[in-house]
Amino acid sequence: MDGFWNFAGQYWWLVFPLMGVAGGLARSWERSAKSRHQRKLETLHAKAELKAAQAEARNTGRQRVVAAASTPPEDSHEQQLEKLFAAHDAVTKRWLDYELDVAKLIAFPAMSDGRQPLTAAFLRAKKVADRLRPASPKVKLSKEQLDEYRNAVTDFEVAFDVAERDARRLRDSTFTEAERKRLDTAKQLLTVAIDQAATPAERQVAYKRVREELDGLISISDEAVEELEKKVALELPAKPGS
Structure with missing residues (x-):
């Protein structure tokens, strides 16, 4: 017990930052509640x-x-x-x-x-x-x-x-702030994944990144994945004379 009071006497100043941390945690919990x-x-x-x-x-x-019951049925x-x-x-x-x-x-x-x-x-x-x-x-x-x-x-x-x-x-x-950033990243990558001006390799890389960013955040049906893969796999428009 004496050891505790000796420690408290030497490091009494730690009370103030600890009170600040505790206050911050309490405010954070209150906002969440x-x-x-x-x-x-x-x-x-x-x-x-x-x-x-x-x-x-x-x-x-x-x-x-x-209202229709008083008139001859139309349908x-x-x-x-x-x-x-x-x-x-x-x-x-x-x-x-x-x-x-x-x-x-x-x-x-x-x-x-x-x-x-x-x-x-x-x-x-x-x-x-x-x-x-x-x-x-x-x-x-x-x-x-x-x-x-x-x-x-x-x-x-x-x-x-x-x-x-x-x-x-x-x-x-x-979503949390970190999750919203992942959604924003996925949104930007999706633009590249379905952009026919991008190369097939660029679209494939962007598509894989989209799937990674959304994993665990949004439930995507197999049908939605299939539709997206069709857009990603579109061939680039043929050049004139090719």
Whole structure:
């Protein structure tokens, strides 16, 4: 015990820098806690917005059905399914625009991150709509089955809109500074990888670097990799007279 007090007496001045370090760590932890709390509040608000938007969209659909009930039906069963298929396919296409485009995934990484609550909600809505989709417009459904599929497509549309809006708001804000630098590097290298003015060797090197920078940051589907490799492998334009 005497040894401790002797040490404390000789090095009492260390208390001040240690207090500064401790204060810095406390402030850093406080900022991190506030950031997590703020993100939690934003997620809860976004989820509530999603549910409200889906309920409103469903209610609007029901009102149209009720209004149409007093007049002769304009669309046959098959025509209704064709319209639902078109709406379903339109949202799927919008999703694939992100899923297959590495540049968009880098710009809006939340769209490929199933850990993001709104992205997860969209993916669940997609799974439900895909499961309820009939094999063809000619399949006869009961009124309850048709309504269930219609509601699923509506939820799919709304969930995608909300997830997309959130992803465009977040961009790369959920990543650390070091991770954002890697994303920026990958974005610059991707420009070289698909630049037909670059040599095939330059494109291949840039492509490999892109994959390395994104490894562990963004989940890229096999289809997206295949699409990117097609762009990287494009032959250089032939010179006149060659």
